[in-house]
Amino acid sequence: MSDPLFKALADPTRRVILDELTEKDGQTLFEICTRLAMKHGLGSSRQAISQHLAVLEEAGLVTTRREGRYKFHHIDTAPLRSIAERWPTE
Amino acid sequence: MSDPLFKALADPTRRVILDELTEKDGQTLFEICTRLAMKHGLGSSRQAISQHLAVLEEAGLVTTRREGRYKFHHIDTAPLRSIAERWPTE
């Protein structure tokens, strides 16, 4: 493994988190937890999601912004371009 | 995991195999083994590469064609489009 981008994409929960941030960007950890439980039926704990977000951030797919006791998470799909460039689809 | 596409992309050796097939399409198992050892310094065994190819085939990234005792492997990047469609990069 070891490539942060593909490692981040390897987990289904992390991919759903990206879906969630695509739909509504700039969510806090608790907000993501709540919405994942609601819409996707995921019973992941706060700690689990937090660790997933760390992996996504390491891959550059998610950036964070602190504001008081809140930490907002933003998606950045730019790293995904490297995939299309590496193996062109025509 | 469980999504064949992302599972296939998760392993660095499999990504190098895709690189190798991008450069020279339609190789046999032994050919791939040899070239990976040469160019990429990968000391993976035949069995290991064979299992990797099976995973790539399951993901639709590689198709195979039998010819006598030879089996040729072809890359198909079409499944990768689903990534760009799922999380658009602008």
Added chain:
DNA sequence: TTGACAGGCAAGTCTCTGCTTGCCTATAAA
């Protein structure tokens, strides 16, 4: 027919990683 070559199958090992558990820090409200 025999031997070499290309590939397949299956069980076992070992590492990685996702998740839990428990406790801690920091900010904001009562």
Added chain:
DNA sequence: TTTATAGGCAAGCAGAGACTTGCCTGTCAA
């Protein structure tokens, strides 16, 4: 100041997966 809320850290467990090992099948040439 006390309490609740948002989040972080670290150790431990358990399952998934990459790789090895050993043996088997099928094709082709001598």
